[in-house]
Amino acid sequence: MANKKFGEGFDHLADCSHITQLTVQDRQSDAVHILPNVPGKQASVKIYFAISRNANQTISPQEAQIGLQHYGDYVTEELEHPDAHPNIRLLLNIIENHEAWQVAVE
Numbered sequence: 001m002a003n004k005k006f007g008e009g010f011d012h013l014a015d016c017s018h019i020t021q022l023t024v025q026d027r028q029s030d031a032v033h034i035l036p037n038v039p040g041k042q043a044s045v046k047i048y049f050a051i052s053r054n055a056n057q058t059i060s061p062q063e064a065q066i067g068l069q070h071y072g073d074y075v076t077e078e079l080e081h082p083d084a085h086p087n088i089r090l091l092l093n094i095i096e097n098h099e100a101w102q103v104a105v106e
């Protein structure tokens with residue numbers, strides 16, 4: 001999963017310059033995670049946008065796994081230093097807890 005370097009394969013991800021932010025909401029608990037489209041977070045916006053482009057605009061464990069592949073070597077860093085990368089931690093939690101989070105584009 002984390003053998004790939006962060007950013008490899010980004011060339012096929014959609015342009016997200018039109019997005020202000022993504023709001024990701026747990027469908028069970030109503031917890032919310034905001035991803036603003038600002039420098040330093042733009043890659044996460046691209047990843048989350050790409051993996052949530054399904055019929056329900058959700059991220060389930062299957063999509064979260066794909067997202068982790070995009071994060072590449074940063075996943076190892078998150079596993080070694082929990083909560084260093086909150087956007088990766090959310091994907092790990094989705095997988096671990098078998099959750100589905102709804103994604104809204106703003």
